[in-house]
Amino acid sequence: MKKRIIILGCVVVAVVVLWSAAWLVLAGVVKQNVLALAEADGITTPSLSCEALSVGGFPFRFDVDCVTARIVSGDIVVDVPGIRASIRVYAPFHMLASAKGPLQLTDSFTGTRNGVAWSTLEASIRLDNWRIARASVSGADLVWTDALFGDAVIAQSPLVEVHLFDIPEQHDAERHLAALALYARADTVAWPGLTLSDTNAEVQLELSGLPDDVRTWGDPMLLAAMQQAGGKLNIVSVHGTDATSTLDASGEMRLDPQGQLDGEITVASTGVAERIGPLLQEPWRTLVLGSPRPDGSHANQINFRAGAMFSGLVPIAAVPPLF
Numbered sequence: 001m002k003k004r005i006i007i008l009g010c011v012v013v014a015v016v017v018l019w020s021a022a023w024l025v026l027a028g029v030v031k032q033n034v035l036a037l038a039e040a041d042g043i044t045t046p047s048l049s050c051e052a053l054s055v056g057g058f059p060f061r062f063d064v065d066c067v068t069a070r071i072v073s074g075d076i077v078v079d080v081p082g083i084r085a086s087i088r089v090y091a092p093f094h095m096l097a098s099a100k101g102p103l104q105l106t107d108s109f110t111g112t113r114n115g116v117a118w119s120t121l122e123a124s125i126r127l128d129n130w131r132i133a134r135a136s137v138s139g140a141d142l143v144w145t146d147a148l149f150g151d152a153v154i155a156q157s158p159l160v161e162v163h164l165f166d167i168p169e170q171h172d173a174e175r176h177l178a179a180l181a182l183y184a185r186a187d188t189v190a191w192p193g194l195t196l197s198d199t200n201a202e203v204q205l206e207l208s209g210l211p212d213d214v215r216t217w218g219d220p221m222l223l224a225a226m227q228q229a230g231g232k233l234n235i236v237s238v239h240g241t242d243a244t245s246t247l248d249a250s251g252e253m254r255l256d257p258q259g260q261l262d263g264e265i266t267v268a269s270t271g272v273a274e275r276i277g278p279l280l281q282e283p284w285r286t287l288v289l290g291s292p293r294p295d296g297s298h299a300n301q302i303n304f305r306a307g308a309m310f311s312g313l314v315p316i317a318a319v320p321p322l323f
Contacts, residue, residue: 019059027055030062042072045218060089075109093127104147113147114154128166131178131212135164155191160184170208177229178212181205195275198243204236223323227255235265245271253304259321261304270297287311 031053038049051068064085071078082100102117119141126133138161145151162184170179182205189199209231211217219225231254238249251265273289280288288311290300303310309317 023058027058027062030064031055034064034066043074046071046073057086062087062089075107077106077108079104079106095125097123097125102143111148115145115147115151117141117143117145127214130214131166131171132164132180132214133166137162154193155189155196157186157189159187167206167208171212173212175229176212177208177231178210179206179208180210182207194279196242199240200242201238201240203238206234206236208232208234221323223255223259227257227259227323231255232263245269245275247272251302255322256306258307259323260307261309261319261322263304265302266299267302268297268299273298284316287314287316 034048034050034053038047040047048066049070049072050066052065053067054065055062056065057063066083066085067081069080069083071080080099080101080103083097084099085095085097087095099121101121102115105114105116106112118139121137121139121142123135123137125135139159141156141158142160143156144154146154162182165181165183167179167181171177182203184201184203186199186201189201190197191199209226209229211219211222211225216222233253235249235251235253238247240247247267247269249265249267251263253261253263253265256262267289269289273285273292276285288300288302289298290311292298301312303312304319307319307321308315309319
């Protein structure tokens with residue numbers, strides 16, 4: 001009996017030692033992969049650099065802490081005080097992330113500087129055989145400011161969240177195509193520049209024709225491949241409301257073989273034309289929202305065809321191809 005206990009103890013110790021060594025090796029691989037993100041050119045591929053980078057979470061997690069992170073994409077630079085991403089050993093395709101605020105966003109092309117602060121900002125992404133099963137981002141007490149003018153508040157909301165869901169019934173395993181549903185909401189939005197207060201908004205979209213392997217989404221011909229696969233964007237619902245205004249929109253958008261937008265969006269509103277009057281002058285206000293009805297509401301259909309945007313049958317703008 002004593003001998004068996006000794007053997008069992010040796011086996012446990014051996015397993016612990018082997019797993020500890022394996023964890024250290026894997027942690028090193030994770031760290032090197034994150035460090036490699038800083039080598040991207042920041043133009044064709046965004047770069048991520050950290051003032052300090054560490055990997056912890058032993059024994060059952062890999063917690064990557066990036067202190068004073070900088071993300072560069074073209075003319076845009078985003079500075080974040082800290083980003084943490086965690087993967088559990090027993091759920092390797094489910095990543096949890098969070099960030100410390102406030103972030104600073106600088107656009108060297110336009111010369112603008114903006115800040116975004118929050119009390120909590122969390123994200124989660126879960127993959128199923130490299131297909132997105134669910135991805136979510138949620139932020140509480142968000143405040144968007146213009147950092148060039150003494151942190152003047154542009155907009156704020158106590159809750160903003162965005163969720164992506166796989167649509168299993170639209171998955172085409174033979175053609176390796178997937179579809180995603182998006183749900184986004186913002187509660188009690190205040191935007192002084194647009195005279196918005198206590199505004200609530202919800203967006204529901206469905207996008208089909210996506211490759212079912214997220215590792216291929218960086219392909220520069222992604223949009224062309226989606227067009228050939230018959231992909232489309234279904235605008236299920238866009239709904240916004242406050243005490244005196246409502247805005248609803250729905251429609252469907254596709255790409256033609258030349259990469260030009262093809263589709264239509266129906267817009268219905270009450271009180272919006274009066275609200276945006278100083279921002280969108282006539283005749284553009286009527287061309288976008290439509291003529292007023294006897295009850296004061298507005299309705300219109302925006303059409304996209306052959307590289308142009310139409311208000312009904314009236315062309316109002318040119319739209320460049322997307323590929």
